[in-house]
Amino acid sequence: MQMAVLEEAFRHTYGYAPTFLARAPGRVNLIGEHTDYNDGLVLPMAIDREAVVVGAPRDDNVVNLFSLHYNEKLSFDLGTIARRQEHHWSHYVLGVADALLRAGHTLKGFDGVLGSDVPIGSGLSSSAAVELATLMAFAAATPSLQLSPLDAARLAQRAENCFVGVQCGLMDQLIAALGRAGHALLIDCRTLAHQPVPLPEGYTVVIIDTAAPRALASSAYNERRAQCEQAARLLGVPALRDVSPEELARRQTELPPLLARRARHVVRENQRVLQAVEALRAGDVAELGALMNQSHDSLRDDYEVSSPALDAAVEIARATDGVLGARMTGAGFGGCAIALAAQACVPALTTNLLAHYPKRTGLTPRLYPCSASDGATWHRLDDRLRQHSLHPC
Ligand code: ADP
Ligand code: MG
Secondary structure (H helix, E strand, C coil): CCHHHHHHHHHHHHCCCCCEEEEEEEEEECCCCCCHHHCCEECEEEEEEEEEEEEEECCCCEEEEEECCCCEEEEEECCCCCCCCCCCCHHHHHHHHHHHHHCCCCCCCEEEEEEECCCCCCCCCHHHHHHHHHHHHHHHHCCCCCCCHHHHHHHHHHHHHHHHCCCCCCHHHHHHHHCCCCEEEEEECCCCCEEEEECCCCEEEEEEECCCCCCCHHHHHHHHHHHHHHHHHHHCCCCHHHCCHHHHHHHHHHCCHHHHHHHHHHHHHHHHHHHHHHHHHCCCHHHHHHHHHHHHHHHHHCCCCCCHHHHHHHHHHHCCCCEEEEEEECCCCCCEEEEEEEHHHHHHHHHHHHHHHHHHHCCCCEEEEECECCCCEEEECCCCCCCEECCCC
């Protein structure tokens, strides 16, 4: 984000200078797709695109927040938080305030300006970035507010579940809270145990937004979830997380063929996440790329959530020298793919995608080369060196 633009907008809106900056990143999932609701494993990284609030505490209970993107100011009193009828960006902000108050925290108001360079609605979790940036703005305005990363993530998730009305899991909020520069984050979606995993230097994760509409996404998502639950029931386990690839291979005749394929994706994908972590710890980037390729092929063939646009992006990326692997990321049927590329090869990858993807799909891709960044922080604008994060110091 261009901080000067935000600070200038603040001065213009409120007639004085902001005193703090709160920020939280978007995210992309490197591997571990459709495993979260099977109590499985995911490996997201926080990206160097973020939602930012520049602000100043107020002495009363009023929150003013101007959204640069929507060119609209939200003003509310913490004592009277009301939802609108229709979907509105303010719900993410109001929802965070509501969740914090319901959890018993005392909050102070603030004046703020919100900006973000996380693309909206592309599956890079611009929503969790806004939630966590808002939460950090409250932390900056309210000295008594101390939250652990897990509490912060849960409160932001509650805002999205209860106030916005989107039944998301916890992954987006957890990585936005806990990301670490240069690292991905292994998350066990059953226990919420998590650990940073170092990413190799000299490689870039290029996010390829296919610009394809996600037409079937929500109905197919619900259907896949139901199929996984049914497969787990038939196998007599709480979740597909509890089945190893070997056990599934032995028992696959106990499942109808379609459910067996769905289950095969999930159990192998969990294993691939563990293999990817091992490969990263061993510095074996080629192996990580191979696992990403296998993940995509499994999502395309066994889980059937890819699309012609995602397949085209992945195939073009894979055909570029210096690309070690490529896969769809997110729920599927559109949204984004990612490619793991040697840094020096990113320009060639960009050229190839811009040349061939539109010919194959009629669409123009948007490309975001990314590096892994830190999770949510805030600092005083006169003391940029003293970053406050959610990590208990
Ligand atoms: P995503 O995959 O990007 O998270 P969502 O539909 O979950 O997509 O969230 C997008 C919503 O988050 C937007 O419609 C808007 O309400 C809110 N949002 C995202 N970025 C901003 C922003 N810069 N300013 C205000 N609201 C934002
Ligand atoms: Mg979202």
